[in-house]
Amino acid sequence: MEFTDFDAELAHWDDVRASTVFSGLLVGNGASLAMWKNFSYDALFDVAETTRNKPLSQTELAVFKALDTSNFEPVLSALKSAMRVNAALTISSSSPRNRYFAIKEALIHAIRSVHIPWRLVDEKSLVRINQELSQYRTVYSTNYDLLCYWAVMQSPQKFNDQFDENASFDRYQTTAKTTRMLYLHGGLHLVKNLDGSVRKLQSSESTLLGSFAINALDDVPIFVSEDSSANKQKMIRHTDYLSFCHAQLASHKDALCIFGHALGKQDRHIVDAIKHAGIKTIALSILPRSDAFIQHQKRHYSSLFEGLGVALKFFNAKTHPLGDPDLSVSIEGLNTPLPTPKP
Structure with missing residues (x-):
């Protein structure tokens, strides 16, 4: 399909949601950028x-x-x-x-x-994000920052993150009428134990970033920050929690909304999981930067699912609750240095 075959029109998210029931949401870095522009770095390494x-x-x-x-x-x-x-x-x-x-x-x-400090986060924004995430049966996040975690903690009873009361990963944990929150690439609130299992750090929202990865030998942060898709897959396969989350995406049924995710070559494993699931309707967010950019993005996403009979619905990212410009926090508010972590 030629580049010129794509127009620059983008639907409003409300219209897309009104026409299709989306049981799943895949959240990418664009959702974090909507709040904090410092998340725009290429690689944490x-x-x-x-x-x-x-x-x-x-x-x-x-x-x-x-x-x-x-x-x-x-x-x-x-x-x-x-x-x-x-x-x-x-x-x-x-x-x-x-x-x-x-x-x-x-x-x-x-x-x-690079992370937004807790003191600059508006609680009302987290509540709005919480309300949007809870609209889906399953939320898959590839972001390892704390925004989704902080948002979920505003009303944690609406979510099931597959961790039990002892903060240990439990693949069999089910809770009726809740949204499953799965972190495909791990997160700052997750660490690996000596035996290779994963547990969730138990801390208040305001102190979790400050206590992240305290320099103790037992706590290895578990998150896939960058690297090639092949290396990401290796890490996923060798971690019980990550492999479970990836398998859930690969078996997802019904329509899927993808917000703020470039689906680049480094995330080929994510695309392969979606293809394996056989999803027939996918909604994709695109920032309306320019007509040329919109056309380029449409071409990119269409090429990923070409020949699979997938119906793609492209919508304006700014019309989605996770992309609302009102969520944006000015980096100018970061006028004092963060405390130096103690060894």
């Missing part, structure tokens, strides 16, 4: 490499290179395993431990340099 506070050294970068990844979780997990092996073999090397804490500290500073 690049932020950690160049940040002025505790940047990654050449020694730490060598560990990422050796493991052929730019994701933090597999690097931190590998270093933690190295420490345990050294202890078992009575090898007195402090290098893995030093590298572990240095990389984790760089990650903490990188996260805090």
